[in-house]
Amino acid sequence: MTRIAILGAGTAGTIMANRLAKRYRRELARGELGITVVDQDNRHIYQPGLLFVPFGIYDETDLVKPRCRQLDERVDYVVGAIDRVEPDADLVHLVDGRSFAYDALIVATGVTTAPEETEGMTGPGWRERVFDFYTLEGATALRGALERFEGGRLVVNITDMPIKCPVAPLEFAFLADWYFTRRGIRDRVDIAFVTPLDSAFTKPICARELTHFLREKRIELVTEFNTGSVDGAAGRLVSFDEREVPFDLLVTVPLHAGAQWVGRSEGLGDDLRFVRVNQRTLQSERKSNIFALGDASNVPTSKAGSVAHFQAEVLEENVARFLDGKPLRADFDGHANCFIETGFGKALLIDFNYDVQPLPGRFPIPHIGPLRLLEESRLNHWGKLAFRWIYWNLLLPGHDMPLVSARMSMRGKHGFNEQETPAAEPATA
Amino acid sequence: MTTIRLLDRELEVDAEGFLQKPEQWNEELAVEIARSVGITELTDRHWKVIMFMRDTYLSTGSAPSIRTLGKTSGVDVKELYKLFPKGPAKLAAKIAGIPKPKGCI
Numbered sequence: 001m002t003r004i005a006i007l008g009a010g011t012a013g014t015i016m017a018n019r020l021a022k023r024y025r026r027e028l029a030r031g032e033l034g035i036t037v038v039d040q041d042n043r044h045i046y047q048p049g050l051l052f053v054p055f056g057i058y059d060e061t062d063l064v065k066p067r068c069r070q071l072d073e074r075v076d077y078v079v080g081a082i083d084r085v086e087p088d089a090d091l092v093h094l095v096d097g098r099s100f101a102y103d104a105l106i107v108a109t110g111v112t113t114a115p116e117e118t119e120g121m122t123g124p125g126w127r128e129r130v131f132d133f134y135t136l137e138g139a140t141a142l143r144g145a146l147e148r149f150e151g152g153r154l155v156v157n158i159t160d161m162p163i164k165c166p167v168a169p170l171e172f173a174f175l176a177d178w179y180f181t182r183r184g185i186r187d188r189v190d191i192a193f194v195t196p197l198d199s200a201f202t203k204p205i206c207a208r209e210l211t212h213f214l215r216e217k218r219i220e221l222v223t224e225f226n227t228g229s230v231d232g233a234a235g236r237l238v239s240f241d242e243r244e245v246p247f248d249l250l251v252t253v254p255l256h257a258g259a260q261w262v263g264r265s266e267g268l269g270d271d272l273r274f275v276r277v278n279q280r281t282l283q284s285e286r287k288s289n290i291f292a293l294g295d296a297s298n299v300p301t302s303k304a305g306s307v308a309h310f311q312a313e314v315l316e317e318n319v320a321r322f323l324d325g326k327p328l329r330a331d332f333d334g335h336a337n338c339f340i341e342t343g344f345g346k347a348l349l350i351d352f353n354y355d356v357q358p359l360p361g362r363f364p365i366p367h368i369g370p371l372r373l374l375e376e377s378r379l380n381h382w383g384k385l386a387f388r389w390i391y392w393n394l395l396l397p398g399h400d401m402p403l404v405s406a407r408m409s410m411r412g413k414h415g416f417n418e419q420e421t422p423a424a425e426p427a428t429a
Numbered sequence: 430m431t432t433i434r435l436l437d438r439e440l441e442v443d444a445e446g447f448l449q450k451p452e453q454w455n456e457e458l459a460v461e462i463a464r465s466v467g468i469t470e471l472t473d474r475h476w477k478v479i480m481f482m483r484d485t486y487l488s489t490g491s492a493p494s495i496r497t498l499g500k501t502s503g504v505d506v507k508e509l510y511k512l513f514p515k516g517p518a519k520l521a522a523k524i525a526g527i528p529k530p531k532g533c534i
Contacts (some may be wrong), residue, residue: 051500160495160496209445223517224516226495226516227505228507240495240506240509240510241510241514241515242510255496270489270491271493271494271497272494272496272497359488403432405474
């Protein structure tokens with residue numbers, strides 16, 4: 001029997017499991033193939049919704065469902081913490097002593113935040129005046145703190161890159177501007193956005209647009225700030241080169257790292273425990289029967305659900321090709337697609353890949369839309385809210401998205417990057 | 430791809446002046462590149478970081494992050510910022526003649 005193991009039942013792992021279960025329905029029915037999915041718990045969190053929790057728009061009941069219910073019933077679901085993978089023995093070991101063998105392994109254990117890696121971050125004031133919103137606990141605690149906040153200096157900070165959904169901290173700052181305006185105390189609140197990057201975002205055209213929004217919303221921008229330590233008692237953020245940013249309330253995005261077990265698995269991950277893969281085929285650089293997708297991999301594109309979805313289309317094909325002994329297809333182009341909430345019921349939409357930065361235009365139907373790229377609109381905001389339904393009902397079950405293909409399309413986009421042209425047809429690996 | 434002329438040699442660099450072919454690098458070049466970014470003297474501590482960057486890049490294909498540098502190069506993060514002000518990982522990579530560390534998107 002052919003055994004496929006999938007580690008992680010978040011966005012990427014769930015989509016992969018469901019796509020493979022459909023593809024191999026006959027083999028599964030005949031008992032010729034088995035798909036096992038492992039995760040450490042049974043709570044699937046709709047992570048894009050975490051941004052809205054501090055502002056009282058969503059709460060826990062809107063965001064959490066059992067992982068097992070999102071998985072095709074032909075998939076075996078195992079709850080257990082992973083200890084390590086032995087690449088040369090094709091074995092997964094669980095912390096409780098169980099282990100199992102695989103013919104193909106798909107790593108989808110995502111990333112976690114590591115606030116304890118930054119000096120003082122989890123010290124005095126943690127979850128009192130120093131908050132994260134990338135965890136449900138943090139986002140929920142922050143909601144109370146925002147409700148109690150009557151004025152002062154709010155600092156939104158990115159500790160280090162890469163992070164999941166790199167636009168979320170900006171969205172948080174935009175929404176805070178809207179939230180305090182609605183409460184009638186915006187003039188008593190200073191908002192600062194503090195980032196290690198040299199501008200508001202990594203991609204130039206998009207960064208220009210976003211800087212314009214920051215200015216319009218009177219949000220101070222502090223760049224090239226590499227957070228060295230947090231002093232929650234004194235309300236100070238200190239950089240490695242000893243610059244200081246004072247705060248009354250700090251909303252930080254802690255350092256991100258891959259799952260702990262990756263660090264215990266020989267040769268699999270890089271120094272932040274991201275699994276090293278070929279960025280076009282998603283095959284591990286350590287062993288040919290290991291693959292990774294979603295936030296867990298080290299590919300240089302956004303860590304976002306849309307990326308996991310686009311990767312899943314490519315990886316489903318490549319896992320099948322690998323099992324059939326055929327050459328892999330080098331088809332993943334780094335495609336990402338994100339809504340950026342800008343507050344007051346509006347949002348931007350961006351669409352980009354490894355080679356092409358976010359450009360203005362219309363999406364998903366070229367020249368028609370109805371969504372506008374890199375331009376603020378109410379429809380984009382409704383798109384973002386509607387996405388929660390799409391996530392549970394279309395994305396996780398592994399359906400292809402209507403009108404949106406895995407490969408990014410240049411149609412309907414205006415202007416090319418200055419020094420780059422869209423990638424040529426990639427060769428087969 | 431742009432080329433620059435340094436110490437009478439044609440070098441392939443990206444838009445920000447990072448060498449694209451690590452094999453074109455040598456220690457005299459490192460001194461020149463360091464000067465161009467405002468570091469007038471390379472001490473033993475600088476060299477320790479530069480060689481660590483190079484070795485890591487050449488053996489793994491990617492440059493170490495600032496955190497890894499701080500943990501494993503033998504020079505802690507505070508000192509790294511003193512040696513290579515503003516962006517140690519970026520500056521050290523430039524002087525070490527390896528491509529710009531993959532940023533983050």
